[in-house]
Amino acid sequence: MSERDRAPRALAVACAAGVGFALAYALPVYARLPSLYYDPLARRWILGAWPGPLPIGWYGQLAYGVAGAAVASSLASLASRLRAPSPQVVALASAWALTALALVLAYFAWNNWP
Amino acid sequence: MLFLEPSARALLIVHLIGGALAVGATTHQLLWCRGYLRGDFARRRSERRLAWIAAIAFAGNFAFGSLLYPTYKVRVRAQYLDSPSAVANERELRRAEAERQNAPIPPPALGGELSWVGRLFDVKEHWAALGLVASLLLLALSRFAHPADHRASLALYLGLAAFACASAWGAAIIGALTASFRSTGGAT
Numbered sequence: 001m002s003e004r005d006r007a008p009r010a011l012a013v014a015c016a017a018g019v020g021f022a023l024a025y026a027l028p029v030y031a032r033l034p035s036l037y038y039d040p041l042a043r044r045w046i047l048g049a050w051p052g053p054l055p056i057g058w059y060g061q062l063a064y065g066v067a068g069a070a071v072a073s074s075l076a077s078l079a080s081r082l083r084a085p086s087p088q089v090v091a092l093a094s095a096w097a098l099t100a101l102a103l104v105l106a107y108f109a110w111n112n113w114p
Numbered sequence: 115m116l117f118l119e120p121s122a123r124a125l126l127i128v129h130l131i132g133g134a135l136a137v138g139a140t141t142h143q144l145l146w147c148r149g150y151l152r153g154d155f156a157r158r159r160s161e162r163r164l165a166w167i168a169a170i171a172f173a174g175n176f177a178f179g180s181l182l183y184p185t186y187k188v189r190v191r192a193q194y195l196d197s198p199s200a201v202a203n204e205r206e207l208r209r210a211e212a213e214r215q216n217a218p219i220p221p222p223a224l225g226g227e228l229s230w231v232g233r234l235f236d237v238k239e240h241w242a243a244l245g246l247v248a249s250l251l252l253l254a255l256s257r258f259a260h261p262a263d264h265r266a267s268l269a270l271y272l273g274l275a276a277f278a279c280a281s282a283w284g285a286a287i288i289g290a291l292t293a294s295f296r297s298t299g300g301a302t
Contacts, residue, residue, distance in 0.1 A: 010258035011267050014251045018274075021247045025240075040116050040184035053196075056187055058239055059180070065243065087266055094270035097251070101244050101277055108240035114230030 008090050009080040015093035016076030017069040022100040024068020025061050026107055036060030122185040122298035125178055132175030133286045139168035140249065140279040147275050155262035162256045168278065169253040176246050179239075182298070186235075189299040190292070195232040231295050238288035245281020248274045 028035040037046040037055035046055060076093075079085075085093070118125065143164040146157045194200050208220050252274040261268040 007259040007264035008266070010254065011264070011270065014254050014259070015270065018247060018251050022244065025243065038184065040188050043117060054187065054192055056183060058183070058243075062243060065247070069247070090266050091269075094267070094273075097270060098273040098277070101248060105241060105244050105281075109237050112233045112236040112240075114233045 005084060008085045008087075009077070011090050012080045012085040012093055013073045013076045015090075015097040017073040018097035019093075019100040020072025021065040021069035022104040024071075025065035026104045027068070028057070028061055028064050029111075030107070033064075036063055116188055117184045118181055119185045119189075119299075122182060122189075125182045126293075126298050129175060129178045129182060129289075132171060132178055133282075133289060136168065136171040136175050136282045137286050139164055139171050140275070140282040143168050143252075144275045144279040147272055150261055150268060150272065158260065158262045162260065165253050165256040169249045172246050172249040172278070172282065176242060179242065183239075185298055190296050191232045191235070194296050194300075195228045198227065198229075201228050228295060231292055234288055235292045238285045238292075241281045241288075242285040245278050245285065248278040248281065252278060 027033060032050070034048050035050075035057055036059060037048075037051055037057050038044075038059055039046055039051070039055040041054065050057065143161060146161040146164060149155070149157060194204075205220070205222075212219050252271065255267055255271055255274070259267045261271045
């Protein structure tokens with residue numbers, strides 16, 4: 001694959017990773033999904049529903065985000081192998097990547113703002 | 115004992131240094147991108163190096179913060195910021211000590227309800243996570259789709275650089291504000 005062909009594909013994969021991470025990171029909080037928690041007092045990991053205020057759910061959110069980024073970037077990689085992304089697709093994906101990051105940032109700021 | 119609690123102060127100092135490095139690297143990288151809007155890519159080589167440094171600083175500092183988090187969550191968040199009785203007791207101790215020393219009484223604004231500090235810290239942890247992703251995506255783009263070679267990536271590149279920089283600054287300021295109330299623990 002030439003450098004010229006590789007760049008749009010890399011862009012599409014990067015955008016998909018950004019969107020996938022952002023949405024999957026917010027998903028367990030927004031949809032109240034079971035997640036991974038670390039109980040710092042008992043020093044153990046808990047998988048399931050929200051166990052209360054002390055166990056830390058942030059690590060589970062990160063795991064959701066990484067999984068979302070992996071799935072989305074794999075799908076984008078596969079799709080861009082089948083058909084090279086057009087400039088319009090690349091521009092739209094770029095806009096969505098920045099929007100998703102900003103939206104999720106705003107969502108958590110809004111929810112937690114003092 | 116909590117996970118890594120005996121090392122919490124050392125970790126906090128490393129976290130502070132890493133935070134300064136992340137703020138410096140992301141800010142420099144953003145500033146060095148400013149010519150790209152005019153099509154000037156003369157600083158491309160140095161800017162790409164800064165993308166590496168920023169991503170490593172962000173990721174490393176994120177890891178140190180994650181290791182510190184259990185200590186913060188129990189000793190700072192649960193046992194102080196979210197505990198009105200702990201805050202009231204400390205306020206009373208400070209007040210009594212000030213009276214004993216004939217010193218001015220600490221202003222009440224420093225000893226009121228502090229759960230807002232914990233909620234602000236929650237904002238910081240999410241900003242840092244999203245900022246880290248922006249920094250890693252920026253690193254990937256700098257290697258495989260730099261705007262100097264592929265102009266279509268310019269808007270995303272500059273947007274991610276601004277996002278990573280703003281996240282680093284936001285996280286650093288909120289972290290310093292939280293530590294001004296309580297960092298890893300009290301006298302113990």
